[in-house]
Amino acid sequence: MTITSAPPAALERGLVADGVQLIGGEWVPSVTGRTLDVINPANRERLASVPQSSAADVDAAVQAAERAFPAWRDLAATVRAGLLFRWADLIEQHAADLDQLESQEVGRPHWGPSAMPGQVRFIAGQADKVQGVSLPTYSPDTLGFTLREPYGVVGAIIPWNAPGPMFVTEVGAAIAAGNTIVMKPAEDAPLTPLALARLALEAGIPAGVVNVVTGYGSEAGAALPAHPGIRRMGFTGSPFTGSLVMRACAENLIPLHLELGGKSPQVVFPDADLDAAVPAMVAGITLNTGQICAAGSRVVVLRSVHDELVERLAAQMQKVTVGPWHEKVAMGPLINEKQHTRVLDYIAIGREAGATVVTGGGVPSGGGFGDGFFVEPTLFDGVAPDMRIAQEEIFGPVLSVIAVDDEQEAVEVGNGTDYGLVASVWTSDVGTAIRMSRALKAGQVGVNNALGARVIGGPFGGYKSSGFGRTMGADSVLEWTQVKTVSLRPATPAI
Numbered sequence: 001m002t003i004t005s006a007p008p009a010a011l012e013r014g015l016v017a018d019g020v021q022l023i024g025g026e027w028v029p030s031v032t033g034r035t036l037d038v039i040n041p042a043n044r045e046r047l048a049s050v051p052q053s054s055a056a057d058v059d060a061a062v063q064a065a066e067r068a069f070p071a072w073r074d075l076a077a078t079v080r081a082g083l084l085f086r087w088a089d090l091i092e093q094h095a096a097d098l099d100q101l102e103s104q105e106v107g108r109p110h111w112g113p114s115a116m117p118g119q120v121r122f123i124a125g126q127a128d129k130v131q132g133v134s135l136p137t138y139s140p141d142t143l144g145f146t147l148r149e150p151y152g153v154v155g156a157i158i159p160w161n162a163p164g165p166m167f168v169t170e171v172g173a174a175i176a177a178g179n180t181i182v183m184k185p186a187e188d189a190p191l192t193p194l195a196l197a198r199l200a201l202e203a204g205i206p207a208g209v210v211n212v213v214t215g216y217g218s219e220a221g222a223a224l225p226a227h228p229g230i231r232r233m234g235f236t237g238s239p240f241t242g243s244l245v246m247r248a249c250a251e252n253l254i255p256l257h258l259e260l261g262g263k264s265p266q267v268v269f270p271d272a273d274l275d276a277a278v279p280a281m282v283a284g285i286t287l288n289t290g291q292i293c294a295a296g297s298r299v300v301v302l303r304s305v306h307d308e309l310v311e312r313l314a315a316q317m318q319k320v321t322v323g324p325w326h327e328k329v330a331m332g333p334l335i336n337e338k339q340h341t342r343v344l345d346y347i348a349i350g351r352e353a354g355a356t357v358v359t360g361g362g363v364p365s366g367g368g369f370g371d372g373f374f375v376e377p378t379l380f381d382g383v384a385p386d387m388r389i390a391q392e393e394i395f396g397p398v399l400s401v402i403a404v405d406d407e408q409e410a411v412e413v414g415n416g417t418d419y420g421l422v423a424s425v426w427t428s429d430v431g432t433a434i435r436m437s438r439a440l441k442a443g444q445v446g447v448n449n450a451l452g453a454r455v456i457g458g459p460f461g462g463y464k465s466s467g468f469g470r471t472m473g474a475d476s477v478l479e480w481t482q483v484k485t486v487s488l489r490p491a492t493p494a495i
């Protein structure tokens with residue numbers, strides 16, 4: 001197989017331009033003129049370059065956002081909503097180019113119709129529903145109520161695994177609430193965010209409301225929560241970096257939400273419909289090459305159904321086709337060399353710990369595979385709950401099977417990691433489903449569903465070290481507001 005690379009159509013059609021980022025409505029290079037290359041992980045070819053920004057660029061973006069804030073805050077919420085709806089329409093019109101762009105920079109094959117227009121419309125619908133409450137007062141000549149107000153200039157940092165959906169989630173909710181924002185996308189996948197920002201501008205969202213500063217995390221990323229002009233942060237990424245961002249927010253005394261990693265259990269009971277469960281479970285660990293925070297990476301199975309399940313999972317995994325984004329395959333490469341090494345190291349760690357590789361465990365060979373960061377879908381059996389492959393987030397297509405004796409042990413093992421992002425329960429018994437939904441410590445539980453609850457407007461976020469705060473739900477817009485209590489009395493009270 002030869003992996004050829006066409007330049008992104010979005011680049012040819014001007015949806016993204018080489019070497020520039022968006023500050024105050026202008027497409028500008030970094031202050032130093034430095035750039036970094038964005039590569040196609042299927043063949044390591046350069047797709048485009050983006051500015052390699054530093055604190056000076058972040059400062060320029062914060063200043064632009066400060067200038068844009070008063071007018072954006074004071075715009076009628078219905079007008080803000082209308083602009084977001086127009087943004088959603090443009091995203092829909094350019095869905096094919098955006099999908100191709102994201103596929104190329106992330107390395108994932110087409111994964112079905114874009115969720116982004118729906119996500120933005122859902123958030124747009126919340127913009128004019130940000131409400132306070134009326135409050136009882138001590139005397140009849142006084143009115144008391146609360147206002148929900150935007151913070152001002154806010155910041156967000158996102159990872160590379162789903163740059164489009166994550167960009168619209170954070171930017172959409174923050175600006176719907178009346179904030180202006182500076183976004184730092186990941187260095188591996190900044191092109192889709194830049195294209196989405198261009199469409200926001202084209203939709204009529206005023207200059208300076210959405211600013212995108214590209215570059216490395218240690219440079220541009222670190223400068224964002226440390227900037228004194230930033231009033232609130234949203235961070236999505238690894239727990240390690242989340243902790244650094246939280247420290248910077250503590251120095252600045254600003255709030256944040258953290259969307260971190262996961263080690264999500266898929267608990268399988270003997271009464272599960274395996275015909276439905278197995279393909280969904282395998283998709284839940286191979287979609288986006290397992291590089292999804294919600295990936296169901298641990299199978300916790302009741303012993304009586306263990307052997308049948310492992311046999312079926314292995315057969316299903318062997319059907320997963322692997323290749324570059326433009327082939328009709330189910331799974332692409334990992335994002336970069338570091339991630340490739342990390343996943344292969346974890347496979348070695350699992351073997352050394354005594355777990356059995358049932359299928360996969362290596363890199364696909366031959367043809368053009370050698371140039372890309374490919375790895376085989378891998379199934380481990382005989383995994384003990386305390387092994388590193390059962391405890392640590394691998395962020396790759398590696399599934400670990402842990403056998404348990406009863407429901408109580410399933411709960412203990414299911415909850416037995418530092419993480420708590422999502423969980424799945426596979427059963428046909430409603431009582432089991434209800435008990436498990438309550439017992440599992442996770443921000444979302446999908447019963448007979450992989451990758452979370454997957455409902456419209458379902459709040460998304462973690463328990464324990466998976467983070468705090470919720471995105472995607474109606475409340476996500478409220479998270480970007482602060483509450484003010486107001487009382488009104490006549491200048492000369494009658495009472």
Ligand code: NAD
Pocket residue numbers: 157158159160161162184185186187215216217218220221222223236237238239240241242244245258259260261262292293393395421461466467
């Ligand atoms: P990462 O933490 O390395 O990077 C995330 C972002 O932080 C990038 O934009 C990066 O440039 C930036 N960054 C790096 N160092 C920084 C610093 N010192 N200060 C400020 N910013 C910095 O994570 P990653 O490897 O890109 O992404 C994978 C992780 O993201 C996984 O742990 C995954 O589970 C998590 N994730 C979570 C969710 C969720 O919603 N909970 C969604 C997707 C990914």
